[in-house]
Amino acid sequence: MDSSSGSPRREANVSRRQRHRVRKRAPNACNRCRQQKIRCTGAQPCEQCNKRNLICCFDDQQRKVLVSKGFLDNLEKLANCRSSSVGPVPEGTPPEQAHLQSIESRVQVERGLTVQDLPTPVAAPSANSEEDSQSNTGQDALSLLETRLLTNPLVSGGPVYTADLRGRPSYLGTSSNWSFGRRILTMVHEKVFGGPLPPTSLLFEGSAYDLGWDGCRTSISIDDVLLPTTDFALFLINAVKFHCGQLFHVFDEKVFMQGFGTFQQQGGKCQDPSNLWFVHYLLVLALGKAFIVRVGKQRQPPGADLFVQAMKILPDITFTTSSDPLQTIEVLCCAAIYLQCLDMRKAAYNIIGQAKRAAVVEGIHANVQDGHHPPSFIERCREIWWTVYVLDCHMSSLMGVPLSISEQDITAQLPSFDGSIQKSLALGFHVKLAKITAQILHTVYGKEGRMDDHFLKSMKVALKNLADINDERMVAFPVDVKHSSSSLSRLSAYLHLFHHQCIMLTTRPLLFSFWQKRLQSLTQFRVRSSGGARNLLRMCIASAHQSVELLAALQAHNLLESFIPFDLESTWSSAVILLITNAVDPSLYKHDGTLLDSIHSVFDEMIAKGNLLASFRKAELRQLDLSLKRLAAMAVDPGNATSEGFDSGYSGWDTLTHMGTQISQGDTEPLQGWNCEGALSSEQLVAVADSLDFSCLDWLQAGSMEDLSSRVSNRALELVLASPKDNAFTEQSQLPIAQRSALERLSTTSIVRSLVLSTFLTSPTLFRYGFALMRKIADSSSPLLNPDKNFMLKMLVKPLIYDQFCAGTTQSEISKTHSQIKALGFSGVALCYGKETVASACKDIDESPLAVEKRMKVEIEEWKHGNLETLSMIGEGDYLAMKLTGGGQDITNALLNGHNIPDSFLAAMDELARVAADQHSRIWVDAEQQVLQPAIDKWTLEFMRRYNNKDRTPLVYNTVQAYLKESRHKLEHQLRLAETEGWSLGVKLVRGAYIQNDIRERIHATKQDTDDSYNKIVRDLINGGFPGFSSAHKNFRLLLAGHNPQSANQAMDLFYQQARQGNTPVSLEFAQLQGMADDLGCGLLQRGENMKEDPRLQSSNFEIPRVYKCLTWGSIQECMQYLVRRAVENHGATGRMRDGMSAMVKELRRRVRVQLGLRSS
Incomplete structure (x- = not known):
């Protein structure tokens, strides 16, 4: 036991x-x-x-591991390709670990990326597995080591949002073309201008068109909508079949036309408004109208009345699917297409989602068996399902959201189309592209895109899948864009554009990575050929180039779609890719310079047909181009990045004409000798995909960061020790200028402070952090960050920033500043009450009329009190600088909507005008964004009619912005009105400060055009030759507000010439911001003094031009908010501060020499 x-x-x-x-x-x-x-x-x-x-x-x-010899060999190869070591390895480190640490640290430093833990090969005791590892060439080991450094930057991290016009967050989808362009535009804007991208004039989902319907369904008679006649209805139905029927199934022709015949037999009237066929009929007519009707610039799209009527009487999906599920899905598809065409992407995505779920519920996503249904029903089910599937892929991609159904669950077969081979091939290819799109969204932009060791593999798989169907595209659907005499199939062109879009969608994350690097380095660089990265980018560029060429060919054949959005999306995404490619590495691509013309021509064609979305996209493209110009200027001269707008020296498009395709010896064989204009074969696509190993990530080297403090000191030292620069004036003035320095009248403290601030604000890096700090102080509600409550912060901010630009916090401080300015020789000040309402922050609040009126009176009273207080601090001849938006949210909304002047606001203005007239001060009304300016002009004209007497100096001045194309016509109109109605006109002429907010099409194309507009207006007014100007305008006053020395000195020269001739029809004044362009302001003062002493002018009866300083007042935090808003609106202001730095350095050096006795004063 x-x-x-x-x-x-x-x-x-x-x-x-x-x-x-x-x-x-x-x-x-x-x-x-x-x-x-x-x-x-x-x-x-x-x-x-x-x-x-x-x-x-x-x-x-x-952990101890067993690795193969091949793995170690490849690690040695990787180490040998690094010519210099990063740093010493600590003593006592094992050789294997030291080797890995050396590689890891080198990659970390050279690429600027966070290196995650290196994957460790698992111990393999068996001989077979070891042999397999040794037989491997090392690609797997290298990919395990290196691909962990690379992720899709569009999906890594959390979701990204942007604020729309009402301040609501709008999600930037990962694969969305709109989101990609908005990311690029936002990034370059923040980099160049140091502030957020203003939402005004930008395109947001659902903002271009107005259906005139709030979505509420009511019991409405079908007689409320005007239906087309029978022949016109047939024409519209055929238009839908041509424009849409080749791509999508929107109705079953037999069933639909049978219903159409019945409807016409009933006299064209539907007895049952909730009849699903009638809803379907209205939607088809709406689409047909949208395809063929050309509209003007009104916001209501063609066919909107029919669409709204259909949606109002559409029964709830709960009941429609039980009566006729297939027609319900067709109706939903029609509605989704129409909404997508209006850029109402969220609504379209939701409706196609309903259609998809209805289709899944009915089981048509599966293989419908012949024994249960007739063949016609099965054919219809298949056509409907694949239309729903393709639309869902399109809309998901354009929204940048994941798909909602797995590919493994779809078993539906393709329809036969009664033996039509071409239609079967087209749908089959269409579905293949949709499936590849779904795979790209699931992998490259999905979970695997966030897993760095899977991201590269997902790109390879997607490219190989596209290569598999590339030959089918070229053979079954050929297009010839080189010969205009060749016929062009609209269907084939669409499939080619879809294929190119898939390539761009796959490769765009890599381009975005280079773009991020470009913003960090501030310089262009050449993408290296190692790892196939260069070839991959060239493939992306080639698809963009060929898309533009194909779109231009469609335009030449009058086949360009102006309503269905896919041509617009291809144009937009291709243009953005070509622009930022040029900003990253111009050597990647070369063309003859006609590409920009083709893109703008395509946009213009769509705009001419009434596509409002195209006008927004074109304006955003111009804004991106302008920002890229300034980014390039930062690379050449970092301090000149924010110089006055429209620099003509650089254009992202201009440089495209000088691009080269110089391929280094290291370029891989697949694309050797290939230019981006030729189509790639399937073999080349596969070869490019196979070449992506990224064993050496040399293209991701990180630039070094300079120490900020040393940068400031080096910059200041460079300025002080530099040799004397030329005069601030670019041309020799005709008026004699005294040899003594114009800046002698400024205190040394003021000059030193200006130099410190100019050095700080003209450095992009320092300005970015400094501006962020200013914004934090301005917007913070914490007492610790409020300079008015934190004494230590006040001691830093007030003498350095506040005293440079602002008048004071109390009446005594303001009075002292006013006296100091006049003691310098300035004629006076233009004082601004800082309170204003930001237009984009105004929201429609659902309140009772009584509550709105009460709030408006309170806000107007506060605004009036602030302006009255401002008037009490200025004297005779001074200006009250007035912003109408300071009247509060309701006044700003009234301006936005173009309403007349509210009585309460007019009463407040009456009191302000009376006080200003009594003390012989004047009021200028500032210009603002174009969404507000038409109403501001209308209100200001009413003020001038009311307060400006033709026999006296104007009391109220209007502001004219010369960068607007309409500026000259507007001024002429106001001159004629003043003469006809009998009042005097006062004009403040500026170039304009809202280029980032205003509608770009209304603005001159280049800075030179703006300069010409400004200078011609000044010239014609001073010599009395401006259209509409006559002897009746004896009290006309012109105030030139700006910091451009060339324009100011040319104006002074013209005035001097007129004075010598005894003919000065215009009284001239100048104004600059306090703390800026002091060399210009003091120079103008000196020239005015020279005029007084000029013996040739002693007998002339004229008024010497006066010079004013414009500044704001209030608490430190209030003025910081004001300064931040002005910096965001007028990005060129800080850049112009550097214009006077050389003169100030010269003056400071002169004073030092005087103190040392080296030169007499």
Whole structure:
């Protein structure tokens, strides 16, 4: 009994010992077992920790592994390609670990990326597995090592949002063309201008068109909508079949036309408004109208009345699917297409989602069996399903959201189309592209895009799938864009554009990575050929180029779609890719310079047909181009990045004409000798995909960061020690200028402070951080960050920033500043009450009329009180600088909507005008954004009619912005009105400060055009030759507000010439911002003094031009908010501060020499 019972125990002990021996060789041990020096099972949790309910932790750095010789060989190759070491390895480090640390640190420093833990090959005891590892060429090992450094930057991290015009967050989808362009535009704007991208004049979802319907369904008579006649209805139905029927199934022709015949037999009237066929009929007519009707610039799209009527009487989907599920899905598809064409992407996405779920519920996503349904029903089900599927892929991609159904669940077959081979081929290819799109969204832009070791593989798979169908595209659907005489199929062109869009969608994340690097380095660089990165980008560029060429060919054949959005999306995404490619590496691509013309021509064609979306996209493209110009200027001269707008020296498009395709010897063979204009074969696509190993990520080298403090000191030292620069004036003035320095009248403290601020604000890096700090102080509600409450912060901010630009916080401080300015020789000040309402922040609040009126009166009273207080601080001849938006939210909304002047606001203005007239001060009304300016002009004209007497100096001045194309016509109109109606006109002429907010089409194309507009207006007014100007305008006043020395000195020269001739029809004044362009302001003062002393002018009866300083007043935080808003609106202002730095350095050096006795004063 003992022996029999002991035998199992002995066997158990032996088995336990054997298990212990295995555990002894466990590749890793947890921290507790290692510290206790006991055996560990190697599992997580191990047995010891599991028994004691302890947390089981492993230190992967101490884990021993077995690697193949091939793995080590490839690591050595990787190390040998680095010519210089990053840093010494600590003594005592094992050789294997030192080798890995050296590579890891080098990659970290050179690429600027966060290197995650290197994957460790698992121990492989078997001989076979070791041989397999050795037989591997090292690609797997290298990809495991290197691809962990690369992720899709469009999906890594959390979701990204942008604020629309009402301040609501709008999600930037990962694969969306609109979102991609908005990311690029936002990034370059923030980099160049140091502030957020203003939402005004930008395109947001659903903002271009207005259906005139709030979505509420009511019981409405079908007679409320005007239906087309029978022949016109047939024409519209055929238009839908041509424009849409080749791509999507929107109705079953037999069933639909049968219903149409019945409807016409009933006299063209539907007895049942909720009839699903009638709803379908209205939607088809709406689409037909949208396809063929050309409209003007009104916001209601063609066919909107029919669409709204259909949606109002559409029964709830709960009931429609039970009566006729297939027609319900067709109706939903029609509605989704129409909404997508209006850029109402969210609504379209929701409706196609309903259609997809209805289709899945009916089972048509599966293989419908012949035994249960007639063949016609099965054919219709298949056509409907694949239309729903393709539309869902399109809309998901354009929204940048994941798909909602797995490919494995779809078993539906393709329809036969009654033996039509071409239609079957087209739908089959269309579905293949849709499936590849779904795969790209799921992998490149999905979970695998966030997993760095899968991202590269997903790109390879997508490119190979596109290569698999590339030959089918070229053979079954050929297009010839080189010969205009060749016919062009609209269907073939669409499929080619879809294929190119898939390529761009796949490769765009890599281009975005280079774009991020470009913003960090501030300089262009050449993408290296290692790892196939250059070839991949060239493939992306080629698809963009060929898309533009194909779109231009469609335009030449009058086949360009102006309503269905896919041509517009291709144009937009291609243009953005070509622009930022040029900003990253111009050598990637070369063309003859006609590409920009083609893109703008395509946009213009769509705009001419009434496509409002195209006008928004074209304006945003111009804004992106302008920002890229300034980004390039930052690379050449970082301090000149924010110089006055429309620099003509650089154009992202102009440089395209000088691009080269110089291919280094290291370029891989697949694209050797290929220019981006030729189509790639399937073999080339596969070869490019196979070449993507990224074993050396040399293209991702990180630039070094300069120390900020040393940058400031070096910049200041460079300025002080530099040789004297030329005069601030670019041309020799005709008026004699005294040899003494114009800046002599400024205090040394003022000059030093100006130099410090100019050095700070003209450095892009310093300005970015400084502006962020200013915004934080301005917007913070914390007492610690409020300079008015924090004494230490006040001691820093007030003397350095506030005193440079602002008048003071109290009446005594303001009075002192006013006296100091006049003591310098300035004629006076233009004082601004800082309160204003930001137009984009105004929201429609659902309040009772009584509450709105009460709030408006309170806000107007506060605005009036602030302006009255401002008037009490200025004197005779001074200006009150007035912003109408300071009247509050309701006044701003009234301006936005073009309403007349509210009575309460007019009463406040009456009081302000009376006080200003009594003390002989004047009021200028500032210009603002174009969404507000038409109403501001209308209100200001009413003020001038009311307060400006033709026999006296104008009391109210209007502002004219010369960068607007309509500026000259507007001024002429106001001159004629003043003469006809009998009042005097006062004009403040500026170039304009809202280029980033205004509608770009209304603005001159280049800075030179703006300069010409400004200078011609000034010239014609000073010599009295402006259209509409006559002797009746004897009290006309012109105030030139700006910091452009050339324009100011040319105006002074013209005035001097007129004065010598005894003919000065215009009284001239100048104004600059306090703390800026002091060299210009003091120079103008000096020239005015020279005029007084000029003996040739002693007998002339004229008024010497006056010079004013414009500044704001209020608490420190209030003025900081004002300054931040002005910096955002007028990005060129800080850049212009550098214009006077050389003159100030020269003056400071002169004073030092005087103090040292080296030169007499």
